[in-house]
Amino acid sequence: MQVKETRNEGLKRGYQFTLPAAELAETVNAKLKEAQPEIEMKGFRKGKVPLAMLKKQFGPRVMGDAMQEAIDGALRKHLEESGDRPAAQPNVEMDNGEGWKEGDDVIVTVSYEALPAIPEIDLGDLKLEKLTVAAEEAAIAEALENLAKSAQDFEDRRKGSKAKDGDQVVIDFKGSVDGELFEGGSGEDYPLVLGSNSFIPGFEAQLVGAKADDEVKVEVKFPEEYGAKHLAGKDAVFDCTVKAVKAPKPAEIDDELAKKFGSDDLEALKAQIAGRLEAEYAGAARAIMKRALLDQLDDKVKFELPESLVEAEAHQIAHQLWHEENPEVHDHNHGSIEPTDEHKKLAERRVRLGLLLAEIGQKAEVSVSDQEMTQAVLQAARQYPGQERAFFEFIQQNQAAQQQLRAPIFEDKVVDHIAEQAGVTEKQVSKEELEKAVESLDEL
Template structure:
């Protein structure tokens, strides 16, 4: 066997490999020797099939197996001998000429191929104690608790029929049936019966609720709306639609007194218990946002402090995935870069930067996990899968089967688990200063901060 390095270019390596025909023939003979005691051929007793006959019957398939095994072993040896850590699977290029391939399979000539590898650059990890971060935190306030109680009361308002001839007003609940069309054609998800619409709740398409004001039970109206540009169903985003709606009933809201009896109607012992539960929920939301923000700040610091060469193919793959998503969404919405006040060139630059950052941080977090024996157990993965599945009632069996048969689905669960573990590990070593802020400042977005 001969292995010759032919290309050394940054993180790219390429080797020319020659495996003698005699070596492949030995592997074929070993394989056929294994088969002779297992195959059953008419006219021969078990284990007594002549080697020449076995070779005629199974020689080509045995050679194919021998070639595959030989290439796998050689490629692994190249990686081990050079102490490589691969960014991606090796890319093997076999002879394209059909006669040459046939000659190898028939054992008449040596197997010659090239293997290209993209390796990972060494990563020099900084001392995490040198990283200093501000962790923004906020306490749930009495005002937020009162607002939360108000929302719960609003969600539990009693409603009573307004009576014959009554017309809908803001805050009334109208039960309607409707059929939606775009350019006169009904669309999927655009029709429903006996849907309760709370006027003023802003839970329907903008403009839908307002056009129900003044409607009476039994009355039919055409409601004209335009789906928002960022509507989740891309095929409807930005489209004008007409809903032929008929009101079934008009109900007015009653009043709720927020007291111990109200708390008991919700399954809690007292108003104080209800207030405590609301405060805990709000505090969990604040703590989650606090963790997100300090994690983002940590990733910014890691990205800034670790500059190492990135495997081009890995970055290109990440960019293509991102860019494919962006362009597909724009196409589905019928939008152009000009509509978004930008250009394709600018967006490509931005998503190239995002791809670089994602690959850099992904490799860095993997290296930190490897160096510090940070792992995810199968029990942790199983618990995370069950938590995910519980979010989709009625689809549990379908999702569990997907995770059972799809390694990529498992990887999508495992990746954030290891990321969170590594993040917690680093934050425990870094200097993190808690900084009390208002709710508004805690939830301020990056765009808001730039505009401030």
């Protein structure tokens, strides 16, 4: 195999590989001889088929396999000797493919962008600030009040009282379309909270102001995208009888409330809430520290970036942002979305930090365990209720999907590794200060 360099500009590499015809013929003959003892053919005993006949029948296919193996082997050897790490799958093309015939040398062009050398960085030079927030009594009290509201009961209003938004009305109802009752459109003693939006749009608003024993005719229109197709877009009338009007009554903040939420008593519930709040604060503080860490790394480390990676990332960013701005479009049947200079700048940052974190993680032997991957898959599967098995099978068979789940876990572990080496100081702040710091983060 002869290798000739044709391009070496920045990170771009080009080579011409020449596979001598004699070497290919020798490889083909060796493969045929190896298979000969197991081949049977009409008119010949097993293992006695002449090599010339085998070459005539199987030669082209074996030649193709021999070419592929020779090219793969030559490329692998070249990368090992050069130390290059391609940023993406190398582009391999046969120069004389159309006119090639047996007995000719095979000439192949190989091109790729090499990953850059990542400069060393002293992680101890990084200075980070870790914000800490204690669960304040006011926040715990607010959380308790919200729990009490969610566990609220309803009690009868004074006779003759009109229903207000937030009240519960107990109703009997019968729904009809074009004068005909429809299946599922009737109910008795149904407790409906006004303003909950649990019924068809416009239904609950027509019961505001109703009193116990009132007969109310509710006229609505089923949404065009309603699940039952025979009702979608149809006008409907519901004859309602209001049997009771009840006012919301928040649950008492006491041991009984605590038991409803799985705690032994009120003090235990407060401790549980405090722990949850502090975990939320810690998560937000970590995001702030991670952003500061990435900003410092981006400032400290500069190196040439593979254009192909930057271009792919810029297009992905542009495509993602376009869909966020056009949420009504769920498919990809739209025109080309060209990245802006801002998209390209953001792409350069992401590619630079991605390569840097990968290098640091590799040197530190950071890895993602099977248990961590399993947990990530289980968590992702919750987004597809009823389709979990199909999701698991998809992940098992799709390397790209596995990498999408593995990448953020790996990145977070590398960030933790860097933070352990950096100089970190803790700073106690209030909940409001933490929220302000979170709001100041740009979406990157």
